[in-house]
Amino acid sequence: MNKLLTFLIALLMCSTSWAAATITIVNGDPPGIGFNDPTPVTPVGGNTGITLGAQRLNAFQAAASKWGETLNSTVPIRVLATWDALPCTDTAAVLGSAGALEVFSDFPGAPQPNAWFGKAETNKLIGFDADPDTPDIRARFNVNLGQPGCFTGSPFYLGLDNQHGPYTDLVTVLLHEFAHGLGFQTYTDDQTGELLAGIPSIWDYFLLDTSTGKVWKDMTDAERVASAVKSGKLVWNGVLVTAAAQSVLQRGTPILTVLTPPEVAGVYQVGTAGFGPPLSSPGLTGEVMPVLDTPPDLGLACAPLSPINLLAVKGKIALVDRGVCTFVVKIRNVQDAGAIGAIVADNVAGAPPPGLGGSDPSIVIPAVRITQEDGQVLKQALAKRTRAHSGMFANLGVNLGVRAGADPLGRVLMYAPRPNQPGSSVSHYDTSATPNLLMEPAINADLTHEVKPPFDLTYPLLRDIGW
Numbered sequence: 001m002n003k004l005l006t007f008l009i010a011l012l013m014c015s016t017s018w019a020a021a022t023i024t025i026v027n028g029d030p031p032g033i034g035f036n037d038p039t040p041v042t043p044v045g046g047n048t049g050i051t052l053g054a055q056r057l058n059a060f061q062a063a064a065s066k067w068g069e070t071l072n073s074t075v076p077i078r079v080l081a082t083w084d085a086l087p088c089t090d091t092a093a094v095l096g097s098a099g100a101l102e103v104f105s106d107f108p109g110a111p112q113p114n115a116w117f118g119k120a121e122t123n124k125l126i127g128f129d130a131d132p133d134t135p136d137i138r139a140r141f142n143v144n145l146g147q148p149g150c151f152t153g154s155p156f157y158l159g160l161d162n163q164h165g166p167y168t169d170l171v172t173v174l175l176h177e178f179a180h181g182l183g184f185q186t187y188t189d190d191q192t193g194e195l196l197a198g199i200p201s202i203w204d205y206f207l208l209d210t211s212t213g214k215v216w217k218d219m220t221d222a223e224r225v226a227s228a229v230k231s232g233k234l235v236w237n238g239v240l241v242t243a244a245a246q247s248v249l250q251r252g253t254p255i256l257t258v259l260t261p262p263e264v265a266g267v268y269q270v271g272t273a274g275f276g277p278p279l280s281s282p283g284l285t286g287e288v289m290p291v292l293d294t295p296p297d298l299g300l301a302c303a304p305l306s307p308i309n310l311l312a313v314k315g316k317i318a319l320v321d322r323g324v325c326t327f328v329v330k331i332r333n334v335q336d337a338g339a340i341g342a343i344v345a346d347n348v349a350g351a352p353p354p355g356l357g358g359s360d361p362s363i364v365i366p367a368v369r370i371t372q373e374d375g376q377v378l379k380q381a382l383a384k385r386t387r388a389h390s391g392m393f394a395n396l397g398v399n400l401g402v403r404a405g406a407d408p409l410g411r412v413l414m415y416a417p418r419p420n421q422p423g424s425s426v427s428h429y430d431t432s433a434t435p436n437l438l439m440e441p442a443i444n445a446d447l448t449h450e451v452k453p454p455f456d457l458t459y460p461l462l463r464d465i466g467w
Contacts, residue, residue: 021071021124023064023178025057026080026135034083034143035060045159055158056083056170062160062449063174067182070451070459071467073124078135079181083143088150095156095168095443096141097423098177101134103187105199111466115202115217118183121466137181141173162449172447176438179451179458183465184439185427188216191420193224202465207414207426208237210407228425229418231351232269235411236429238464244453245412249403250434254279256343256368257395258288264381264392267399270368273356275328277366283397284341284366289390290319290382291334298323301330305337312387314338317394319378322347322369328358331367341396342367345375351418352432366396371418405433412457415441429457 027035037053049055060081071077079098086094100118107126110117120136123129145168146155157164160171186203187196195204204216209227215237216224227234236242256268272279289312291299302325305313318334322344331342342365346353353369370378382390402408413430415421424441436444438451438458451458459467 021068021073022076023068024076024078025060025064026078027057028080028082029053035081037083041158045157045161045163047158047160049158059156059158059160059170060174062171063178066171066175066449066451067178071124071182071462073120074127075123075129077120077123077137077182079137079139079178080135081139081141084140085144086140086142088142088144090149090152093142093145093151095145095173096139096177098137098139098181099185100181100183100187101136101138102131103196103201104130112202112205114199115205116187116196116199117202117466118181118185120181121183121462125466137178139174139177139181141170141177164445168443169447171449172438173443175449175451175458176443179439179462180427183462183467184458186216188224190228190426191225191422193219193221193228195221203427206236206238206464208235208411209233210235210411228416229351229420231416231418231430232407232413234414234416234426235407236414236461236464237411238461240460240464241412241457242410244457244460245403245406245410247454248435248437248457249405249412251403252281252398252400253402253404253406253432254368255397255399255402256370257397257399258378259285259393259395261381261391264377268370268374269352270370270396271353271355273327273331273358273367273369275356275358275360275367276331276363279366279368279396279398281398281400283395284317285393285395286315286317286340287390288319288343288378288382288392288394289313289316289385290379291321300324301333304333308387310337315340317341317343317396319343319345319375319382321345321375326358327356327367327369328360328363331356331363331365332360335363335365339365341365343375343378343394343396344369345379346370346372348372349418352430368396405430405437433457 029035035053035057039052047055047058049058102119103116104122144150156170157167187201200217207216211233254272256270291301291309299320301320318339351371353371415428415430428441429437429439438456
């Protein structure tokens with residue numbers, strides 16, 4: 001690798017950004033490929049390159065400049081970048097990846113002993129390059145995006161103005177991936193819980209499981225494996241991110257609050273519906289009753305409700321099961337039966353619960369989706385009901401005291417889905433954040449090119465870990 005890098009630096013073009021930090025893009029592509037692609041193109045969105053390769057390099061430079069003007073380091077940050085054939089289909093694609101090539105711990109002046117730091121941050125902290133023969137960050141991006149079989153007809157947008165329309169904005173993807181390389185990740189294996197060489201990442205000092213009160217550095221391997229899939233319970237416990245979230249995240253989190261009986265009372269994660277009225281505050285409170293129309297104890301509500309089910313759900317919040325028919329059919333049927341709201345229990349394990357898709361302007365009652373696991377908890381409690389009453393009362397609403405993407409104490413939620421998503425779990429913000437954040441596991445179309453408050457929470461996290 002060192003010999004290859006020496007060759008690349010000597011022979012290939014480099015691009016440099018000078019600001020609060022200097023970020024150098026080291027072009028690692030062979031002739032005619034990637035940054036060296038001579039295909040003629042028309043300038044677009046402030047990108048004046050006239051070849052495909054030049055426009056790609058300009059987009060990289062724009063992302064490097066944004067991070068360069070944001071960070072503070074006297075040591076240049078080198079990014080070895082290539083355009084490669086990454087996994088891709090017509091409906092899903094790996095857009096790119098980036099990460100630190102080396103990590104260091106217990107160096108002189110380390111702000112936290114017994115913790116791994118990425119090379120770029122280590123250099124910043126010690127004031128010189130810890131390994132001049134190795135670049136700091138390795139970045140790979142999908143050279144085939146937009147080609148047949150790889151998001152056919154939808155290539156990267158190479159403009160610098162974020163006016164990407166239906167395409168994927170390359171500068172946004174680069175800002176995201178560069179952040180990983182700068183330290184927005186753990187070096188601990190989230191699938192096995194194993195620490196790298198027995199040492200926690202600086203990340204693990206801030207990753208808190210609120211169900212156990214432990215941070216990752218203090219857990220066993222098995223505890224970390226379990227924590228990585230505790231959606232809604234894994235938070236970032238850094239003071240700078242928590243403070244910045246007050247100006248970035250929207251007030252109000254959609255929730256299902258079960259009020260009685262005591263054994264199941266509490267707050268449950270929900271996915272909201274794309275139809276019907278949005279959840280509001282103080283929300284809708286009512287008694288919960290299940291629909292039962294298919295053995296064993298499934299309430300699909302895919303047909304108009306029977307007289308017994310109609311009697312059960314009239315004036316109540318109906319609990320139905322996912323499956324067989326669309327969400328809008330289920331909700332319209334319970335609405336026609338007189339239900340004032342609806343809860344859809346998922347039929348497959350996993351968390352957080354996705355939203356309810358579909359469109360039907362005739363639906364006027366609120367509806368949410370809960371996980372299969374939470375649905376089973378509620379059904380078990382509902383087994384003690386009579387034909388007309390359950391004694392389970394719940395509220396479908398928005399908790400204005402909790403920001404979207406944070407826990408009740410204001411700590412920002414981290415992405416911890418069930419099942420584990422290798423490469424995404426733990427090292428991203430949760431998808432519940434509103435507005436969408438740069439460091440969620442997927443690139444959203446409404447992102448800006450900003451990395452700091454009041455628009456984003458990426459830089460505060462890097463500051464929490466020592467930048």
